[in-house]
Structure formats: structure tokens, C-alpha cells
Amino acid sequence: MILTDLANPFFNDLVTEIEERAIQAGYTLLLLLSDEDPERERVAVDTALRSGVDGIIGVPVQGRSNPWTAVTKAGIPLVLVAREVPGLDVDFFSSDNQEGRRMTTRALLERGARDIVLVEEDLQITTVAHRVDGFRNALEEHGIPFDSRRTALVPSRRTARGSSLWRGEDAYRVGVDLLESGRVPDAFLVGNDYFALGLYAVLRERGVRIPEDILIIGWGDYPFSRYMDPPLSTVRLPVIDVARHATARLLALLDDTAAPGSSAEYLSPELMLRASTNN
Structure with a gap:
């Protein structure tokens, strides 16, 4: 998982839920942080690819650069959460x-x-x-x-x-x-x-x-x-639901039970x- 930061409570809960579901499926979660920095994001993507990961869940920085195309070109399954990358044909899950x-x-x-x-x-x-x-x-x-x-x-x-x-x-x-x-x-x-x-x-x-x-x-x-x-x-x-949907989609891509797509799903928040x- 490539994430902007862990200080955001939403992302903290997101990582916790994704890691638990990854472990249940027999995977280990490698966590890389971009710190809202486009250059660190590029290094994180490059590190993930060189590490031979099976798939990636990402939260993009949304700077001027777009290192995420390198993931799809390498044939690595990719799911984005919370923030979109315009023009990138991958599945996306977010709170609405x-x-x-x-x-x-x-x-x-x-x-x-x-x-x-x-x-x-x-x-x-x-x-x-x-x-x-x-x-x-x-x-x-x-x-x-x-x-x-x-x-x-x-x-x-x-x-x-x-x-x-x-x-x-x-x-x-x-x-x-x-x-x-x-x-x-x-x-x-x-x-x-x-x-x-x-x-x-x-x-x-x-x-x-x-x-x-x-x-x-x-x-x-x-x-x-x-x-x-x-x-x-x-x-x-709906952070838990976002994590569950994103992880389920990535696992389906890894198991070849789903084809890569570009669907976007926005999950409803609740007013308290x-x-x-x-x-």
C-alpha cells in the first residue's frame, strides 16, 4: 500500500482494516509513505515495483507528476482509494x-x-x-x-x-x-x-x-x-467499507476472478x- 500519510485518522483506520484482510488472504502488507510529496511518491512506486509486490492499493498525492502509469504498464493490479488520478483506468473506491x-x-x-x-x-x-x-x-x-x-x-x-x-x-x-x-x-x-x-x-x-x-x-x-x-x-x-471494497477488488484481480477495470464506487457517509x- 502506498499512502500519503498515517496522521490522518481516516487513513490510519484504512490501513488497519486492509492489513487485517490481507493477512486473512495470506498476504503481507508492505506500507510505503509519500508524505504528500510527489518525488517521494515516485520513489515509493519505484520501490514497490522493484520489491516484486503482487498488487498495490494507492492513495495518490495528486501532484503534477503521475508515477501510477508505471504500475499499470508493469501489469501489476492497482486499486486507488480516496483520491483519483484522471485518465488512469483503474478501479477506485472512496467516501462520497x-x-x-x-x-x-x-x-x-x-x-x-x-x-x-x-x-x-x-x-x-x-x-x-x-x-x-x-x-x-x-x-x-x-x-x-x-x-x-x-x-x-x-x-x-x-x-x-x-x-x-x-x-x-x-x-x-x-x-x-x-x-x-x-x-x-x-x-x-x-x-x-x-x-x-x-x-x-x-x-x-x-x-x-x-x-x-x-x-x-x-x-x-x-x-x-x-x-x-x-x-x-x-x-x-465509511472508512471500513472503503477498505473492504478496495481489498476485495484487489484480491479478485490477483485471483483472476475479475478483469481490470475503471469503475468508481462512492460510498455514503453518515451525518451525526x-x-x-x-x-
């Missing part, structure tokens, strides 16, 4: 990020929010792009125009190593800048629950109450989310409503 963000936006709109700010990570990846698309689509369905004032980018992993954990303090600074501009939106949609920690802190310092004055929905449903004050509404991702949205 676009529908998940549409779902959270609708939930806020149903509760009367109109000035909603999407706080996302500053990474040029399809995961973020699909969530922005879902946000835009839900707003437009309700006749609300989408513009740049509705998004705020957090440079969390642009200020440290690519595999560093998301940092609440970066979202905190984004919140400070927004509130100091004189704007208090009706709601925040947050790209991960760690960013919500930072926003909770700045809102509390400025006397902005959750959920009385502002609604917040996170993303990820990490173990601490339900213990925040107030408990955070968030999105639970709690007190941060007055539930």
Missing part, C-alpha cells in the same frame, strides 16, 4: 465527499442558516474539490449564490511536513481573521473535526455561542467529537447530528 457535503449544507439550510462558511484544508486534491462542489450545489439548489466569501482555506499541512496532523490553531487563526473583519456567519462547515477545535476556541473567546449564535458541523467523527462542548455534529466516513446544530 460531494454528497456528504451536500448533506451537511442542507442540514444547516434547514435550520435557517444562510451565511455559511466552508472551512477547508488548503490542498489541491479531489477530496477537497468534491466537498466544495457539494457545498456549491446545495447552496444553488436553495437559490443562494456561491462566491469566494463562502470559503476559508486553512494552510494546516502547508506549514509543516505533509504527514503532520491537522492543527486546530491554524483554523483558530482563520476564525480570528473572520471575526475581526466584523463578520459572524450563521454557520461553519469544517473540513475536519480538528479544525472545529480551533473554531470552538476563538468563538468562546469572543462570546459567540454555539449553537445559539452559530451552528457548526465537522467532518470525520473522531473519538473526541462527541465530548466537545457542545458535542459536535459531524460526518462519519449533535448539540452544535441544536440537536
Whole structure:
């Protein structure tokens, strides 16, 4: 498996489930990390090919280079998860990020929010792009125009190593800048629950109450989310299902019970409503 990082809880759970299923099938999992670096990704792909692996499950960096074509040219079965590589004809499995963000936006709109700010990570990846698309689509369905004032980018992993954990303090600074501009939106949609920690802190310092004055929905449903004050509404991702589908597909390719394809399957996340949205 070639992975961008292990700090992301989604990827951590993904690797754990894939390794367990690989062991059950008689395989050993070789884990290589790219650290969100295209050059390290190229080296990881080359290392995997030179190591004589039977098949690869990959999470691409999505930089300018594309080392993944070397895998298909070598005839090695390849399945991608979480992030796509345009033009690469391989099977792909992911959480449905676009529908998940549409779902959270609708939930806020149903509760009367109109000035909603999407706080996302500053990474040029399809995961973020699909969530922005879902946000835009839900707003437009309700006749609300989408513009740049509705998004705020957090440079969390642009200020440290690519595999560093998301940092609440970066979202905190984004919140400070927004509130100091004189704007208090009706709601925040947050790209991960760690960013919500930072926003909770700045809102509390400025006397902005959750959920009385502002609604917040996170993303990820990490173990601490339900213990925040107030408990955070968030999105639970189908990481186990993604891992099971990806592993089953790769094993089928290895057993010659399936032909290589280019199908994409997007698995539905679950909205966990709690007190941060007055539930």
C-alpha cells in the first residue's frame, strides 16, 4: 500500500482494516509513505515495483507528476482509494465527499442558516474539490449564490511536513481573521473535526455561542467529537467499507476472478447530528 500519510485518522483506520484482510488472504502488507510529496511518491512506486509486490492499493498525492502509469504498464493490479488520478483506468473506491457535503449544507439550510462558511484544508486534491462542489450545489439548489466569501482555506499541512496532523490553531487563526473583519456567519462547515477545535476556541473567546449564535458541523467523527462542548455534529466516513471494497477488488484481480477495470464506487457517509446544530 502506498499512502500519503498515517496522521490522518481516516487513513490510519484504512490501513488497519486492509492489513487485517490481507493477512486473512495470506498476504503481507508492505506500507510505503509519500508524505504528500510527489518525488517521494515516485520513489515509493519505484520501490514497490522493484520489491516484486503482487498488487498495490494507492492513495495518490495528486501532484503534477503521475508515477501510477508505471504500475499499470508493469501489469501489476492497482486499486486507488480516496483520491483519483484522471485518465488512469483503474478501479477506485472512496467516501462520497460531494454528497456528504451536500448533506451537511442542507442540514444547516434547514435550520435557517444562510451565511455559511466552508472551512477547508488548503490542498489541491479531489477530496477537497468534491466537498466544495457539494457545498456549491446545495447552496444553488436553495437559490443562494456561491462566491469566494463562502470559503476559508486553512494552510494546516502547508506549514509543516505533509504527514503532520491537522492543527486546530491554524483554523483558530482563520476564525480570528473572520471575526475581526466584523463578520459572524450563521454557520461553519469544517473540513475536519480538528479544525472545529480551533473554531470552538476563538468563538468562546469572543462570546459567540454555539449553537445559539452559530451552528457548526465537522467532518470525520473522531473519538473526541462527541465530548466537545457542545458535542459536535459531524460526518462519519465509511472508512471500513472503503477498505473492504478496495481489498476485495484487489484480491479478485490477483485471483483472476475479475478483469481490470475503471469503475468508481462512492460510498455514503453518515451525518451525526449533535448539540452544535441544536440537536
